[in-house]
Amino acid sequence: MIAYLAMATGFLLxxxxxxxxxxxxxxxxxIVAFTIADSGVNLVIVAVxxxxxxxxxxxxxxxxAADAAARIIDPVPxxxxxTAIVIGVGVTALMLAYAYRLYEKKRSLDIAKFxxxxx
Amino acid sequence: xxxxxxxxxxxLAVGAIFATLLAGYEADPELNLTARYYADRTAxxxxxxNIVTAIVVTYRGLDTLGEVTVxxxxxxxxxxxxxxxxxxxxxxxxxxxxxxxxxxxxxxxAPLIMLLGVHVFVNGHLTPGGGFQGGAIVASGxxxxxLAxxxxxxxxxxxxxxxxxxxxxxxxxxxxxLLLAGGFLDNRFLPTGELGALFSAGAIPLIYSLxxxxxxxxxxxxxxxxSDTEEL
Amino acid sequence: xxMLMTAMTVLLCIAMxxxxxxxxxxxxxxIAILSAGLVSLVASVLFLVLASPDVAxxxxxxxxGLTTFLFFFVLGRVRKGEHDGGEHD
Numbered sequence: 474m475i476a477y478l479a480m481a482t483g484f485l486l487x488x489x490x491x492x493x494x495x496x497x498x499x500x501x502x503x504i505v506a507f508t509i510a511d512s513g514v515n516l517v518i519v520a521v522x523x524x525x526x527x528x529x530x531x532x533x534x535x536x537x538a539a540d541a542a543a544r545i546i547d548p549v550p551x552x553x554x555x556t557a558i559v560i561g562v563g564v565t566a567l568m569l570a571y572a573y574r575l576y577e578k579k580r581s582l583d584i585a586k587f588x589x590x591x592x
Numbered sequence: 593x594x595x596x597x598x599x600x601x602x603x604l605a606v607g608a609i610f611a612t613l614l615a616g617y618e619a620d621p622e623l624n625l626t627a628r629y630y631a632d633r634t635a636x637x638x639x640x641x642n643i644v645t646a647i648v649v650t651y652r653g654l655d656t657l658g659e660v661t662v663x664x665x666x667x668x669x670x671x672x673x674x675x676x677x678x679x680x681x682x683x684x685x686x687x688x689x690x691x692x693x694x695x696x697x698x699x700x701x702a703p704l705i706m707l708l709g710v711h712v713f714v715n716g717h718l719t720p721g722g723g724f725q726g727g728a729i730v731a732s733g734x735x736x737x738x739l740a741x742x743x744x745x746x747x748x749x750x751x752x753x754x755x756x757x758x759x760x761x762x763x764x765x766x767x768x769x770l771l772l773a774g775g776f777l778d779n780r781f782l783p784t785g786e787l788g789a790l791f792s793a794g795a796i797p798l799i800y801s802l803x804x805x806x807x808x809x810x811x812x813x814x815x816x817x818x819s820d821t822e823e824l
Numbered sequence: 825x826x827m828l829m830t831a832m833t834v835l836l837c838i839a840m841x842x843x844x845x846x847x848x849x850x851x852x853x854x855i856a857i858l859s860a861g862l863v864s865l866v867a868s869v870l871f872l873v874l875a876s877p878d879v880a881x882x883x884x885x886x887x888x889g890l891t892t893f894l895f896f897f898v899l900g901r902v903r904k905g906e907h908d909g910g911e912h913d
Contacts, residue, residue, distance in 0.1 A: 474826075475833045476619060479870055482837040484610040486844055486863070488603055493848035495599045498909030501853060501899065505860045508891060509844050512867050515883070519876050524619060529875045530631070530643040531720065532787065538635030545643065547620075547627040551876045552647040556659050558882045559724050559807070562891050563666035566814045569898045570670045577824055582905035644878045712881075720877035728885040735893060811890060818897040824904070 479520040486513030500572040500582045504565060511561045515554045522550030639784030640717040640793040648722070649796050649803075653777030657762065660806055664755070667810045671817045690740050698740035705733035713804030717793040723800040727807030734812040738819050748816060755809035758802045765795055765802070833873055840866045853906045857895045864888035 490510025494503045523546055530548035532538050572582065579586050623631060630643055630651065640646040648656050706729075712719075713726030769778035779799065785792030840863050847859035864887035871880035899906070 474830055475873065477614075477617070478830075478833050478837050479874060480617065481614060482840055482870075484607075484614060485841055488607055488610070489841070489844045489848055491606065492599065492603055495602070496596070497848070499853070499905075499907075500909075501895070501902070501906075502848075502856060502909070505847055505856050505895070508860050508887075509847055509863055512840075512863050512883075512887065515879070515887075516867055516870065519871055519874050519879055521617075522876075523874045524621075524623075527875065529720070529877050531877070532635055532641045532643070538787065541635070541643075542623055542628045542631040545623075545631055546875050547623060548630055548643045548647055549627055551644045551879050552652065554876075554879050555644065555648060555724060555882055556655065558879070558886055560659060560662055562811075562886050562894070563663045563814075565891055566670055566818075566894050567666050567673075569894055570673045570818070573821060573824075573898050573901060574673055574676075576902045576905050580824070580905070581908045582902060583909035585909065642878070721881050722878070725878075725881045725885050728882075728890055732885070732889060732893075735890075815890075815893070815897070818894060821897075821901050823901050 475525075476520045476523040479523070480517050483513045483516030483520060486510065486516065489513075498584045500575065500584060501569075503584070504568045504572065507568070508561070508565055511557075511565075515557055515561075518550045518554050518557070522547035635787055638779060638793060638796070639787055640796050641788050642717055642719065642722075645717050645722050645796065645800065646793075649717075649799050650777060650779050653766070653799070656803065657766070657777070660759070660762070660803060660810075663807065663810050664759070667813045667817075670814055674817050674821055688742075690742060695740050698736050702733045702736050702740075705736065706730050709733065709804070709808065710801075713801050714797060715790070716800040716804075717796045718788060718790070723803030724807055726804040727809075728811060730804070730808035731811030731815060734808075735815050738815060742819065748813070751809050751813050751816065754805055755813065758806035758809065762799065762802045762806065765799055769795065829873065833870065836866050836870045836873070840870070853899060854896075857892060857899065860895075861888045861892035864891065 487510045490506045490508075490513060493506030493509065497503050497506060527544055527546045528536060530541075530545040530551065532541060536544045575587060576582055622628075630647060634640060634643045634646045638646040638650050640650075709726045709729035709732075711726075712721040712729055713723045716722030716726070766777040768781055770776045772781035774780065777799070779794035779796050782794040782798075784794045790797070843859045843862040843866065847856045847863065850856045850859065864883055868880045868883035868888065871877075871883055
């Protein structure tokens with residue numbers, strides 16, 4: 474149930490993010506929309522790995538190594554999302570730097586002002 | 593109008609795909625083959641209590657090396673994009689110095705924040721957290737320093753040195769694993785020790801600390817480059 | 825216990841969707857950026873509910889902390905362009 478809810482919310486966040494990125498014309502607003510879609514993707518991947526009644530994949534006194542396979546949730550999606558979050562902030566920083574340079578050129582953040590490559 | 597309709601149509605199509613995925617989802621009652629291998633073998637093979645760390649640092653260590661490289665590239669490109677034909681010194685001199693409260697608070701808080709970051713990445717194989725989280729916390733300590741003293745010239749040379757040295761040692765430890773143990777980035781050329789102790793899991797604490805320093809330096813470089821820009 | 829967890833998840837999900845709408849459709853850009861940070865922050869709580877403390881920590885430190893600051897650094901530099909492009913087209 475929890476996984477279903479989280480997955481549905483994740484998909485909804487991706488759709489909201491796409492909508493924002495496609496309809497807004499301000500560069501910074503488009504980047505904000507992309508970060509929301511990013512959060513949505515991460516949420517979906519983590520929700521896929523969740524299993525009811527199990528704990529985090531960390532071995533300790535309550536989760537001995539011997540019966541770990543019956544007690545923990547899938548650790549692979551978590552490792553994937555760890556990577557995705559870090560790369561996501563790198564991509565966001567790069568987009569922001571380009572937005573700054575574009576503003577420097579045209580003194581505007583309106584995407585409609587950047588027609589140089591359009592015929 | 594046409595644009596808005598086409599956007600809505602596109603979203604409807606994507607939403608239909610998502611709905612199919614959601615309707616077809618069934619939670620697995622058991623761990624799949626890969627996950628069960630990791631769950632069963634981590635304690636004996638790697639000796640790390642945190643299985644996510646074991647996957648990130650050792651089982652898929654090569655991917656993490658690639659990830660850190662991608663982060664380095666994005667920090668380097670960001671510096672290149674922002675630095676083109678700019679006179680940074682002038683921009684810095686015009687800035688207003690920070691207030692007394694922020695300066696004093698930073699003097700107390702920044703070392704503590706960095707200490708927390710180091711704690712998080714040194715204990716990455718035992719508790720939640722690790723190099724990426726700890727690196728981000730260290731970078732937020734650097735951010736506080738940047739905010740408290742915007743006029744001062746920031747030590748770009750130091751950040752670059754930490755970044756490159758951590759990267760070189762990361763690859764060197766990987767090669768040591770290739771020579772002394774089973775393969776590139778194998779952690780078992782150091783004793784794996786007792787599960788749950790600080791000095792356990794072979795080279796994982798070492799590798800994750802280097803990742804933490806590297807990631808912290810990369811985020812700090814991104815923040816310092818962005819704060820060196822001038823207002824337009 | 826299970827009931828409580830489900831109720832909490834529903835609340836967190838609603839909070840995220842509302843914050844995402846504010847981030848996309850709100851008038852002011854600083855509030856949009858803060859709302860995007862809020863989406864990340866609530867997501868990190870949800871990751872904790874989903875038994876993923878590693879991911880929760882990463883999202884809280886990187887997704888909601890550093891990203892928001894990066895946005896504000898750039899927004900402070902391009903202050904005059906905040907309203908470029910209008911609300912929607």
